[in-house]
Amino acid sequence: MTGPVRVGPTRRGATAGLIGLAAAGWAGRTAAAEPLRMGVALSQSGNLADSGELFKRGIDLWREDVNGRGGLLGRPVDIVVYDDRSDPATAARLYERLITNDKVELLLSPWGSASCATASAVAEKHKRVFVNAGGASEAIHLRGFKYVFQSAPAISAYVAGVAPVSKAHGFKTLAIVSRDYPAARDMTKALDKIAAEHGLKIEMTEYFPAGTTDYSSSIARARQLNPDIWIGVGYPNEAIEMVRQFRAVNYLPKAFIHNGPAQDDFVAATGKDGEYVIAISLYEPVLKTEGNAGFVAAHKARYKSEPGYYAAFAYQGATVLERAVAKTGSLDQDKIRETLTTFETDSVMGHHKVDPKTYVQIGLKGLLDQIRGGKREIIWPDDLKTADAVLPMPAWDKR
Amino acid sequence: MNAPVLELLVGGVLLGGLYALMAGGLNLIFGVMRVVNFAHGEFLAIGALVTVSLVAGAQAPYWVALIVVPAGAALAGLVLQTFVIRRLADAPLIMSLLATYAVSTVLVNAAILIWGGGYRGLPGVLSGSVRVAGVDVSVARFTAFLVAIGTSLAVWIFLRSTRTGRAIRSVAQAPELAIISGISVERVRNITFALGSAMAGLAGVLMAPTFASDAQLGSRFLIKAFAVIIVGGMGSYPGAIAAAMLLGILEVFGGYAFGQVIGSALLYLVMLAVLLVRPRGLLGVGARI
Numbered sequence: 001m002t003g004p005v006r007v008g009p010t011r012r013g014a015t016a017g018l019i020g021l022a023a024a025g026w027a028g029r030t031a032a033a034e035p036l037r038m039g040v041a042l043s044q045s046g047n048l049a050d051s052g053e054l055f056k057r058g059i060d061l062w063r064e065d066v067n068g069r070g071g072l073l074g075r076p077v078d079i080v081v082y083d084d085r086s087d088p089a090t091a092a093r094l095y096e097r098l099i100t101n102d103k104v105e106l107l108l109s110p111w112g113s114a115s116c117a118t119a120s121a122v123a124e125k126h127k128r129v130f131v132n133a134g135g136a137s138e139a140i141h142l143r144g145f146k147y148v149f150q151s152a153p154a155i156s157a158y159v160a161g162v163a164p165v166s167k168a169h170g171f172k173t174l175a176i177v178s179r180d181y182p183a184a185r186d187m188t189k190a191l192d193k194i195a196a197e198h199g200l201k202i203e204m205t206e207y208f209p210a211g212t213t214d215y216s217s218s219i220a221r222a223r224q225l226n227p228d229i230w231i232g233v234g235y236p237n238e239a240i241e242m243v244r245q246f247r248a249v250n251y252l253p254k255a256f257i258h259n260g261p262a263q264d265d266f267v268a269a270t271g272k273d274g275e276y277v278i279a280i281s282l283y284e285p286v287l288k289t290e291g292n293a294g295f296v297a298a299h300k301a302r303y304k305s306e307p308g309y310y311a312a313f314a315y316q317g318a319t320v321l322e323r324a325v326a327k328t329g330s331l332d333q334d335k336i337r338e339t340l341t342t343f344e345t346d347s348v349m350g351h352h353k354v355d356p357k358t359y360v361q362i363g364l365k366g367l368l369d370q371i372r373g374g375k376r377e378i379i380w381p382d383d384l385k386t387a388d389a390v391l392p393m394p395a396w397d398k399r
Numbered sequence: 400m401n402a403p404v405l406e407l408l409v410g411g412v413l414l415g416g417l418y419a420l421m422a423g424g425l426n427l428i429f430g431v432m433r434v435v436n437f438a439h440g441e442f443l444a445i446g447a448l449v450t451v452s453l454v455a456g457a458q459a460p461y462w463v464a465l466i467v468v469p470a471g472a473a474l475a476g477l478v479l480q481t482f483v484i485r486r487l488a489d490a491p492l493i494m495s496l497l498a499t500y501a502v503s504t505v506l507v508n509a510a511i512l513i514w515g516g517g518y519r520g521l522p523g524v525l526s527g528s529v530r531v532a533g534v535d536v537s538v539a540r541f542t543a544f545l546v547a548i549g550t551s552l553a554v555w556i557f558l559r560s561t562r563t564g565r566a567i568r569s570v571a572q573a574p575e576l577a578i579i580s581g582i583s584v585e586r587v588r589n590i591t592f593a594l595g596s597a598m599a600g601l602a603g604v605l606m607a608p609t610f611a612s613d614a615q616l617g618s619r620f621l622i623k624a625f626a627v628i629i630v631g632g633m634g635s636y637p638g639a640i641a642a643a644m645l646l647g648i649l650e651v652f653g654g655y656a657f658g659q660v661i662g663s664a665l666l667y668l669v670m671l672a673v674l675l676v677r678p679r680g681l682l683g684v685g686a687r688i
Contacts, residue, residue, distance in 0.1 A: 045507070050613055053516035180660055208659035211619045213610055216410030217654030217662060220403050237518045237611035244520070244609055248537030249410075250528045263517070269611055271522025396527070 035078035036071065036331075039104030041094035041119065042111045042134075046086025047210055051235065051310050054263075055111040055134060056081070058307070058314025061298050062322070072322055073331070080104055084115055091115035095122040105331050109151075109317055111310070113137035113182040120148040129336045131324075133317020137182040141360045147333070149340045149354050151317040153364040155186035158233065158259065158280045161368040161380040162191065163198040165278075169391045171228035171254060173201045177218050177242075179234035180207035187233045203227040212238070215245050228254045228392075233280070236260035240269045247273045247396055254392035257368070263308045267374050274371050276393040281367040283309035283349050284378060286386070290346040291319070312349050319347040407651050409534050415647025416544030420605060421620045422627040422639050423551055424598030430634030431571040431591040433492060434484055437499040439599050439624070440617025441506035442472050446603020447612040448510060451519040454607075461524050468604045469597040476596025480589055488588070510614035518611035525608040543605040548640070550598060555636045567591055571634070626670040632680025642681060645669075 040059065043052030059079065067076050080102055084091035091110050098104045099122070109132050110119050116135030123130035124145045132140060132148060136155045141148060166172070176191060178184035188205055195202050203225040206218050222230060230253040232242070239260025246252060260266055261279035270277075285296045285306040295315055299307040307315075320343070325331065328339045344353045344363065353363030369376035370389050377387035425439045449471065450464040479502060487494045525539035558564040569577040570587045578584055603616075610616060623646070628634075631642030646666050654662030673680060 045504075047615065047618075049511070049615065050516040050518065053511075206658055208654075209663050211622075212659060212663065213619055214410075214414050214650070216414060216651045217407065217659060220406050220410065220651075220655055223406070224403065237613065240518055240520055240611035241609070244526075244539075245537070247526055248528055248535075248539060248609070249406075250530075250535035265517040265519070265611075269518050269520025269522070271520070273522060273526065 033075040036075040037078050037080060037104045038106045038108055039080045039098030039102055040108035040110065041082040041084040041091050043086040044083035048086040048112050052111045054308060054310035055314045057303060058311035059108060059318055062315050062318040066322055072325060084110055088114040088118040092118035092122050095119040099126045099128060109133040113140065116140055117182060120145065124148055127333055129333050131317050131321045133313050137186050138360050139182050139186060141358045147337050149359045150361040151320045151352055152313050152361060153282050153366060154361045155183050156190040157364055157366040159187055159190050159194060160366050163194050165368060165380055166200055173203050173227040174229045174231055175203050175222045175225065175227035176205040176231055178207055178232045179238060180209050184233050213241055215242055219245065219249060219251050223251055229257060231257040233259050236263045236265050240266055243270050243273050243277060252393060252396060261371055264305060267371060272399055275399060276390055277371050279369040279376055281309060281369045283312040284367060284376065289348055289350050292348045295348045316347045316349040320345060320352050402655060406534050407655055409536055411648030411651035412644055413537060413540040413544050414651060415644035416547045418623055418627045418647055419551065419640050419643035420543055420547035420602040421624040422643060424595035425624055426628045426634060426639050427554065428592060428595035431567055432588055434495045437496060438503040438506055440621035441503050442596050442599035443603040444614055444617040445506065445510055446472055446600035447607040447616055448514050448519065450604045450607040451521055451612050454524060455521055464604050469600040472600025473593040473597035477589060477593045480592035484592060507614045518613045520611055521608045539608040546605055551636055551640055563590060626666055629670050630673045630680060632682045635680060635682045638680055638682030
């Protein structure tokens with residue numbers, strides 16, 4: 001097993017000066033303060049390593065910000081990072097270790113619903129507050145846990161735009177093709193409900209195992225059933241490979257909706273073929289949410305790119321925890337828990353609010369974007385719209 | 400509703416072509432050297448990433464990557480053989496397995512450092528389809544399929560009809576006799592490892608237009624490539640091709656009939672059945688090539 005990586009107050013490279021200034025800022029006020037140790041296990045290897053790295057950027061930027069503000073409860077924040085190898089069982093073991101061995105004072109959430117599900121169970125067992133920043137699955141919160149709060153948008157927020165967009169463009173039928181993981185099962189439930197309420201018909205529901213690279217069989221079925229919308233949830237490579245394969249076998253649904261295209265990689269990797277695809281986004285750098293302009297600027301300065309929603313998930317979650325702790329004024333887990341049950345705040349992704357019974361996120365709303373001219377334009381909700389949707393997607397040879 | 404048999408068949412055969420492409424080099428290296436090369440997938444992934452950098456980044460024509468990447472992979476393979484594999488030549492199989500696993504981990508992380516954690520692609524290269532007998536056939540996958548068959552055939556002919564090829568086979572079948580006959584086992588192993596690595600690089604070049612390339616592209620295929628050579632028979636060329644097609648077809652038809660989760664599981668069930676019933680594989684003849 002790899003040892004913990006300390007992300008302490010000093011860093012190498014171009015950011016050293018910046019951090020140095022920030023460090024100097026709080027050094028005066030908190031010279032004698034012991035660092036407040038927080039722990040996280042996230043995917044630095046395995047199949048979620050790519051998105052896990054983006055998630056970690058959100059945590060790193062938050063840590064710099066909070067230390068720049070003078071730390072938390074007057075103490076500089078130090079983060080202990082482990083690699084869960086994209087394995088939920090390893091995540092559980094590492095949270096056990098963070099709590100019992102490393103004795104960290106606060107926990108940050110891992111990345112991905114599967115690891116969040118196991119890690120949160122460990123936190124609950126030890127009566128430690130766990131703000132779930134990385135798992136959209138609502139199932140995580142339907143186990144009666146008292147210390148687990150969702151700051152990530154719940155999966156039903158992902159697909160809230162499907163009904164209005166279908167209505168606007170006369171779409172009646174859907175095919176659901178998703179990676180087989182908890183978030184997808186939740187999304188199917190949410191879509192079943194939407195379909196029943198809005199008279200849409202779900203023609204097929206398919207799951208594929210992690211590591212799948214071929215969609216021939218699903219495309220063959222969809223070609224026969226001819227659904228208006230092909231919708232799925234999973235990882236960016238899957239969306240890239242789906243579009244590639246659609247193009248390669250000359251298949252085109254009227255709309256292709258997936259969360260993967262919300263990442264910049266999708267646009268670069270698919271080029272013209274990725275145009276008109278609809279991204280389930282949840283976060284865009286252009287949003288006028290609280291603190292977003294600063295977050296985007298810091299991300300650009302540090303990583304030479306705008307943040308996607310993975311980084312925003314992490315930043316939002318850490319900010320919610322920070323403010324709840326600050327409001328509580330202590331590290332007493334029961335008191336922080338009490339605060340979080342009714343806590344509301346605004347951060348980069350929007351308004352944080354949890355359901356008072358399940359602690360599922362109900363404040364954050366989803367966005368639908370369409371890839372146009374290599375950029376993501378918001379097409380839903382109407383009040384945030386930056387472009388009108390072009391649907392059905394134009395034929396492959398008419399672009 | 401009738402199943403679109405022809406469409407599924409074409410999809411399955413072309414998928415099999417990709418598996419064959421991936422399994423080719425792995426099979427050659429195992430057949431001759433008894434090395435299960437866990438770093439094979441990383442050679443493929445880095446091959447794909449270099450292809451993207453050359454073609455999408457440096458605007459080089461795609462054919463340049465078809466030459467440069469396999470050549471570079473051969474060279475890297477030679478380095479790996481010289482500094483790592485050669486030193487474990489007489490050690491138990493597990494040693495080279497562990498060593499190549501370590502190399503694979505180093506390469507994945509090196510690739511993440513160089514190319515970052517995201518996904519890259521080659522839009523516009525070998526994209527689109529041609530319509531044959533009412534079925535839309537992917538240009539990229541058909542090309543990969545032809546190259547997989549072509550390379551396997553070329554390697555097979557090379558092993559049968561050239562002096563070096565015969566030397567390689569004799570080392571595979573009876574190393575002691577090969578030494579007595581004056582064959583340089585060292586040289587044969589160098590050539591084999593370089594050739595196998597070049598095949599991984601070539602697979603990377605051909606997969607770059609179809610898949611989202613990242614440092615872990617290879618790991619998404621490696622288990623299936625192992626399944627192919629286990630079912631086909633480790634070291635058997637015609638066996639690997641037949642197994643690749645069989646597994647590709649099974650996965651696509653299984654996925655259509657029972658969903659993709661079961662479709663993929665079928666592939667491993669077949670692998671398990673072969674291991675239990677016929678451990679040397681469908682066409683495996685001991686360890687011959």
